[in-house]
Amino acid sequence: MFSYWEEQSFFHYDVVIIGGGIAGLSTAISLKEKEPDLHIAIFERGIIPAGASLRNAGFACIGSFTEILDDLEHMQEDKVLQLLQLRREGLTILRKRLGDRNIDYHENGSYELIMDNEIPLLDHLDKVNRLLYPLLQGTAFSLCNERIREFGFDENKVKSMVLNHFEGELHSGMMISALIEKVIRLGIEIKTGCGVESIHEQKNGVTINIKDPENKSSVSFSAYRAAVCTNAFTEKLLPGIDLQPGRGQVLITDIIPDLSFKGIFHFDKGYYYFREINGRILFGGGRNADFAGETTTDAALNESIQQMLEGKLNSLILPGRKVTIAQRWAGIMAFGIDKFPLIKKYSDNIFMAVRMGGMGIAIGSRAGEMLADLILESGSRQSRNFGSSRRQAVSYPETPNSKPETRNPGPNHTQ
Template identity: 45%
Template sequence: MISFWEKESFMQYHLIVIGSGIVGLSTAIEYKEKYPNKRVLILEKGILPSGASTKNAGFACFGSLTEICDDLENYSEEFVLQTVQKRYNGLQRLRQRVGDKNMDFYAYGGYELICKEQLFYLNQLHEVNDLLSPIFHQKVFLERGFKTPRFGFDDHQVKELLYNPLEGQIHTGKMMTALLKIARSKDIEILTGIEVKQLNEESKNVLITTDKKLEFKAEQVAVCVNAFASKLLPQYKIQPGRGQVVITKPIQNLPIEGTYHYDRGYYYFRNVGDRLLIGGGRHLAYEAETTTEFATTTQITQPINELLKEVILPGVDFEIEQEWSGIMGFGDKKEPIIEKLSDKIAVGIRMGGMGIAIGSEVGHELSNLI
């Protein structure tokens, strides 16, 4: 039961954004910058942002060579180029908004480990570099030559190493803290621990029903819940994908610095100071990992540990300090959905595991739709 005063002051807005991840915050911030006098509210079902925005590996990347080669098998060159461009634009927009220092952005560069079975991808190296030249005006993927002494990788498994000087890493907790601070500085209201259960369009507003028996009204609604979209809007067939991540305790003289991709990007690892963070392995159990349940399983973490011991850190003593998971959103197309569901409701979902790269760009485009 709410009072007249609460109904007047806390329940009616010009725009309500559902989801406080990168997309939701970016959408709200850009809308408020255009309309500073309008009331904006963000509703988040978790106490912290749910999904993947604060649970990912912190890669500021736009695609490895093998991923782009695989995409060229399934999509046109124009589509692949547009996809990379959108990712790169999103990263630049994020850096400009947050500031590199505020999210520990380090341009260490990125690497891709190529095993014997994947050496054929190198035949497309020049083709892919030429394709990407209109965006970057330089060679993106460079053959470094595999140097075991420097990195310590197992040379029975790793046969070549590619280097991408344009890739970086970030601290996603600091990134989200900075975005939240920006949003609040613009008088954007944020309520956490409230799950939206239903949207009903009325003549002038959208009625938003929540699990707390509170009903909000807004002239416009932006749905930015990515992997969880199908629960609220069943017409969108978004497939959740759980990504499991582990991080070690500090490792003395860790030889690894930067971001790394392995086995066509199915595994990814990086340093976090003198710790090593690694995630992936979803391809080992696609059906089991098509879930919105936050959990880690030995079916995934055990192969990750074996990869650490046998390929990445052979002969190095390490201990796992923490495990966690994040939920990504996928679909039948490798591009985000940014569209108006109606005159009053717009959606920005299906990040395809690239939320850091494209989230700010999706928020930019979504705010222009509203």
């Protein structure tokens, strides 16, 4: 049982955002920047963001050469360009919003390792550069084969190397911390350890049910709009959408004396990626070696892929050097029938920005901006009360934590 003060102050919002990762935090910031009077809360199931936002490699990337070439084989050129533009715009928003220093953003070079069987693909380098030039206003890719030996890679396996002139790297922890600080400065509430059990569509809004660990009971919140930004975990809340989880395996070494390279690196169409970070190598990927096994929301280690990563680390990246592994982890991404994020209105009062396709750092900020625009457009068209929760504490969709109205509550989306 809650007090009058609690019910008046803590259970009613204009917008509740479910998911406190890049997309969710960015959506909240964009909403508040556009409509400062909105009363907004973010519900995050983890003590810290529990999805891919803090379990990635910290690549500020738009796509490697062979990845883009592969996209061109399966997508129309205009769609490929739209996708790259989305990534570019997202990175621009992120860097402008937070500042490069606050996310430890650097451009130390972005390279792709080309193996012997991929050499024929280099014949398409000029074609891809011409296609991307109007969007990037510069040449995207160039060869830098002289650095293969300089960086110490296995020259028997790495036959060429392509430099990407439009990518960088950042510190994922600093990025999320800076986003959270921005959210707090804007007066947005963040509730962590707050796993959403279900969302119920109401006539003039939504009710959101949370498992209260203190009382071991369900607690209901109300809002005019709900924004679901739970990426790979969305199916539990909004069933029936085009989304599949994809787990990514990662390891990081102990400090390696006299490491001969900096920057970020890709190979095999972006399925493998590694970087230097504080004198260590962070190396991840290999999902394409076990698509079935990695189609899961279980953030467990895949021992066979971890062993494969370690093998490639010792033979391809650092041949002849013995290194030790400091940590291993996995992160959960989300994919669909195409590579575009799913940013849409799910129902009258429920919206989503999910399915970042392993490009959440690049896409998340732009996705949040687009979702904010959708929500605000719906508010201006459908509800005169939208945006008034601080001013009118009596006009909520229903009183949470009390007996619900007898009318049909609409569809029930259960996690």
